[in-house]
Amino acid sequence: MTSPEAPRTALVVGASGITGSAIVSQLLEEGGWRILALSRRAPAAHPQVEHVAADLRDADDLARALGGTGVTHVFFTAWSRQDTEAENIRVNGGMVRDLLAALSTEPVQHVALVTGLKHYLGPFEAYAAGEMPDTPFHEDEERLDTPNFYYEQEDELFAAAARAGFTWSVHRSHTVIGHAVGNAMNMASTLAVQAALCKRLDRPFVFPGSETQWNGLTDMTDAGLLAEQMLWAASSPAGADEAFNIVNGDVFRWRWMWPRLAAHLGVEPEGFDTEPRPLEQQMAGVEGTWVELVAEHGLVEADLSRVASWWHTDGDLGRDIEVVTDMSKSRLAGFTGYRRTLDAFTAIFDRLREERIVP
Numbered sequence: 263m264t265s266p267e268a269p270r271t272a273l274v275v276g277a278s279g280i281t282g283s284a285i286v287s288q289l290l291e292e293g294g295w296r297i298l299a300l301s302r303r304a305p306a307a308h309p310q311v312e313h314v315a316a317d318l319r320d321a322d323d324l325a326r327a328l329g330g331t332g333v334t335h336v337f338f339t340a341w342s343r344q345d346t347e348a349e350n351i352r353v354n355g356g357m358v359r360d361l362l363a364a365l366s367t368e369p370v371q372h373v374a375l376v377t378g379l380k381h382y383l384g385p386f387e388a389y390a391a392g393e394m395p396d397t398p399f400h401e402d403e404e405r406l407d408t409p410n411f412y413y414e415q416e417d418e419l420f421a422a423a424a425r426a427g428f429t430w431s432v433h434r435s436h437t438v439i440g441h442a443v444g445n446a447m448n449m450a451s452t453l454a455v456q457a458a459l460c461k462r463l464d465r466p467f468v469f470p471g472s473e474t475q476w477n478g479l480t481d482m483t484d485a486g487l488l489a490e491q492m493l494w495a496a497s498s499p500a501g502a503d504e505a506f507n508i509v510n511g512d513v514f515r516w517r518w519m520w521p522r523l524a525a526h527l528g529v530e531p532e533g534f535d536t537e538p539r540p541l542e543q544q545m546a547g548v549e550g551t552w553v554e555l556v557a558e559h560g561l562v563e564a565d566l567s568r569v570a571s572w573w574h575t576d577g578d579l580g581r582d583i584e585v586v587t588d589m590s591k592s593r594l595a596g597f598t599g600y601r602r603t604l605d606a607f608t609a610i611f612d613r614l615r616e617e618r619i620v621p
């Protein structure tokens with residue numbers, strides 16, 4: 263708990279998202295924080311969380327919403343998916359720049375920015391194009407030659423930190439699994455919804471990805487662990503002015519994981535066979551079946567696109583490259599959080615059931 267003479271005000275930017283909502287939960291659990299939650303949509307209501315409704319693409323709106331708020335710590339987890347990486351750079355770099363400009367008169371001490379392993383892999387439109395660093399990925403790799411919105415966000419962060427004198431941290435996550443509805447990329451709810459539809463349609467639960475992903479070693483990031491690392495970096499001298507990878511700490515092969523997820527979800531698993539079988543194709547035309555399932559089981563979200571992001575799971579599991587991440591840097595700096603990925607998945611599946619998001 264913080265002392266009364268040093269009140270801390272956290273601004274969670276993107277608080278309705280998969281990472282932002284995990285940070286809000288972690289701040290509540292830790293205690294001692296005033297919590298401001300910025301997004302356009304209201305996040306889950308909580309008496310200790312103040313929603314700041316503002317549009318990150320509107321600098322005037324940000325100045326209006328944030329002036330005089332007394333923000334001391336910023337957790338930047340927002341992003342807005344665009345059609346090209348050039349647009350991603352313009353829009354997502356601009357959101358970091360304008361947010362930090364709107365806070366220029368506030369007593370900001372630390373800004374933590376979440377990015378991802380596309381720092382090492384390149385953007386969606388150029389995955390693994392050009393020279394990729396060797397696995398496991400280490401934080402001190404040179405940037406790729408390919409344009410990347412994460413680099414732009416980092417540069418905006420570094421420039422604002424140099425101007426204003428706050429410390430910063432960057433958190434590079436692999437695929438994030440956590441709890442969110444209506445967000446852009448959500449592998450855990452995508453797989454839970456795939457399973458519900460397979461069960462209903464009497465189909466096997468078919469792995470959508472590549473042979474490389476099926477057989478190779480990989481890792482994953484639990485949103486709660488990512489939140490823990492961001493709070494650690496924001497509060498610990500060893501976390502200041504550094505970029506950190508963040509994955510659960512175990513490694514697994516999808517050929518091991520898939521049947522275990524299927525068993526928990528009550529479906530018949532089917533592994534890689536000859537070619538990837540993307541969910542965009544497997545699940546084409548199932549919107550009506552989802553609406554039937556929602557009606558029959560009294561589920562809360564009838565819009566399939568708000569609970570399943572087929573494109574993203576296809577992209578991550580379809581990669582024809584090995585993706586494994588080194589965690590030594592933050593462990594040696596003092597962050598020793600850990601998750602077993604199978605447990606992280608099943609905990610999210612159970613919560614999705616409890617909240618009537620899946621049957």
Ligand SMILES: NC(=O)c1ccc[n+]([C@@H]2O[C@H](COP(=O)([O-])OP(=O)(O)OC[C@H]3O[C@@H](n4cnc5c(N)ncnc54)[C@H](OP(=O)(O)O)[C@@H]3O)[C@@H](O)[C@H]2O)c1
Nearest residue numbers: 276278279280281301302303317318340341378438445446
């Ligand atoms: N999810 C993954 O698997 C994954 C994996 C690796 C890296 N990452 C990276 O992690 C970062 C965070 O991603 P995420 O998946 O946590 O995001 P997310 O769940 O899609 O959430 C995005 C958040 O940004 C907010 N937002 C978007 N546009 C906004 C605007 N104009 N004004 C105000 N708020 C806005 C959204 O709220 P409203 O829409 O309500 O405004 C939402 O709260 C991104 O850089 C992403 O690339 C994610």
